[in-house]
Amino acid sequence: MSDSQAQLSFFLQQKSRLYGLAYKMTESVSDAEDVLNDIYISFSRQPFDNIKDPERYLVRSVIHGCFAILEKRKHVVYPGIDLPEPVAHERFPDLLQSDISYALLVLLQKLNPQERAVFLLRESFDYDYDEIASLIGITEANCRQQLHRAKEKLKTGKAKYSPSSLEKEEMIRAFITACLNGDVKQLETYLSKEVTLFMDGGGKASTAMKPVSGLHSVMMYLANGALKFGKDLSYTIKDVNMETGVLFENKLTSDLDTILIPVFDQDNKISHLFGIRNPDKMKFLL
16 A cells, blocks of 8 residues: 555544534634645655654644634624524534534534634543643643533533423424414414523524523514525524524525524423524525
């Protein structure tokens, strides 16, 4: 086997894990793909025998490639709420389910890039503290501090309950029916009193620019939206990033209009609703 063939074979063996890491770091399918493409070009141009530890080389390259992307984002003002880009698992069958959990992606938004990297390398790759510190370029003591802070930030956001897939689908269908009918009284039975709605339009689709919080406010938002647009939409229930989601399509154009991902609390009530209307973030679901 030639040097280039050996490098390609090794890269392909690692690609799924690397892609999962890049996706969780950037929360973007296209950014993750760009990172891996750039890394493979750099990797393939070096003599394979000169790379002491190819896996660590690739992981380090992914992390620092993601850091560069996240640094650029700091200088870009995203209009409104910026939610992770969802994917359909069948489009990316090589990804582990744990790599595409939407609940985890949303929680990871609580972490700064360095905390996110430390957490993922420890939890997903099971690297030791000294290995993580070397890969990121920080001290081992700092690495431990970063992981502690990351876990503390993620504690408060963990879901307390998750119904079965069948339960979820039944509840979601009833919930959507109530939405489309503008049935406020029925909606009240499915929503938590502390429910919060997050909508991401990306400046390309009209939607709430800030979180909508509280039972009454969310019910009014959903009911009013259904009255305005419900008759033009059809919907399907589909797995989205390990969650039971709802895909709304425009009946005339068959284009995706909205993705809605409900999250349930311990009382079988919807506590969070994540909605995406930015067309750039919906292209990997069909």
